[in-house]
Amino acid sequence: MSESSPETHVIDFRAAEQLLAARDPRGAIQLLDSVITAHPENTAARLLRARAFFLAAQLRPAELEFQIVLEREPDNAFAHFALGRTLERGGRSEEALRHFRLAAALEPRPEYIEAARFAHDTGDGDGERDPGQSNRDPE
Secondary structure: OOOOOHHHHHHHHHHHHHHHHOOOHHHHHHHHHHHHHHOOOOHHHHHHHHHHHHHOOOHHHHHHHHHHHHHHOOOOHHHHHHHHHHHHHOOOHHHHHHHHHHHHHHOOOHHHHHHHHHHHHHOOOOOOOOOOOOOOOOO
């Protein structure tokens, strides 16, 4: 077994980004598990792992990761938006709407505003879209 170091964690994080871009969320999760074990405070790694859980249809773990981020950064608009998408995909549109509205209030990006306006009315059915796909990578 290879030793873990800060450098290998950075490499694993970057590789996980590439795996997620290549639509391999399970591979990304495996790499990120060791990064988060070593650096549980790393918000970027948690956001990336939450997106990977979402794309792997592991909604409960995705929800938990987004909640951890929001406990630390309650003003993180992306985390609110992504949590909203996760809740929406799980059929919890009332809870999702709250997070969509918070995301839109914190950062009035078009996709956040649209979700805040229409999520409740339309039951947006495209739940498989990665909530981070249209966003810059979290830093």
